[in-house]
Amino acid sequence: MSDLAALRFQWRSDDLGEKGLSREGFEVKFFEWYEKHRESHRAYVATIDGKSVGCAWLFVIERVPGPAKFVRRAGIVQSVYVQPVHRNGGVGSKLVESLISDARTMELDYLTTHPTPASFPFYQRLGFDAADRALELRFTTP
Numbered sequence: 001m002s003d004l005a006a007l008r009f010q011w012r013s014d015d016l017g018e019k020g021l022s023r024e025g026f027e028v029k030f031f032e033w034y035e036k037h038r039e040s041h042r043a044y045v046a047t048i049d050g051k052s053v054g055c056a057w058l059f060v061i062e063r064v065p066g067p068a069k070f071v072r073r074a075g076i077v078q079s080v081y082v083q084p085v086h087r088n089g090g091v092g093s094k095l096v097e098s099l100i101s102d103a104r105t106m107e108l109d110y111l112t113t114h115p116t117p118a119s120f121p122f123y124q125r126l127g128f129d130a131a132d133r134a135l136e137l138r139f140t141t142p
Contacts, residue, residue, distance in 0.1 A: 003052035004043055005030040011081040044099055046082065046091045054082035056095040058103065058111075075103050077113035077123075096126050 005027040012018040013026075021029060034041070040061075046054035057079045063072035077099060082092045103111050112131070115123050 001031060001034065002027060003045060004034070004055055007045075007052060007055045007081055007083075008079065010083070011079075015084070041078075042099075042102065044095050046086075046095050048086060048091070053086045054080075054091045054095055056080040056092075056099050058099050060106070060108065063109070069109075073106070073108050075106075075108045075111045077111055080113075080119075092122065093126065096123075100126065 006023075008030065009023050009026050013020075013023070020026075034043075040059055042058040042060070044056040044058070045052050056077065059076040059078050061074045061076065063074055065072060077096065080092060080096060082095070100111065111128070112134070113123060113128065115128075
């Protein structure tokens with residue numbers, strides 16, 4: 001679990017320059033958050049030589065039932081991150097492919113993600129298509 005917190009902190013703070021909690025403070029809060037969200041959020045971790053180098057998250061959503069299909073669930077691919085030194089070597093693809101495989105096994109209706117413009121080709125190579133029915137109303141900046 002500390003590897004997940006460290007990867008998340010590295011990405012948001014070290015790589016993106018996000019300010020806020022210290023590394024130690026973030027880890028404590030991250031553990032608290034994860035304990036509350038274990039049922040809905042699945043974590044995927046990539047390792048190389050025993051070291052965690054990347055992660056991805058699957059957020060599973062229970063959707064409102066319908067008469068034709070009562071159990072309706074979907075997934076959101078979130079926070080896919082690979083340390084810069086390990087990018088473009090297939091680590092991210094393996095993470096997301098594992099996540100997709102689990103989503104199929106769980107019989108989710110679909111997966112969605114909110115990629116950066118630079119990561120569109122990555123997700124398209126993995127089978128994601130642009131959805132013409134999605135809209136957003138943002139209250140904060142990403």
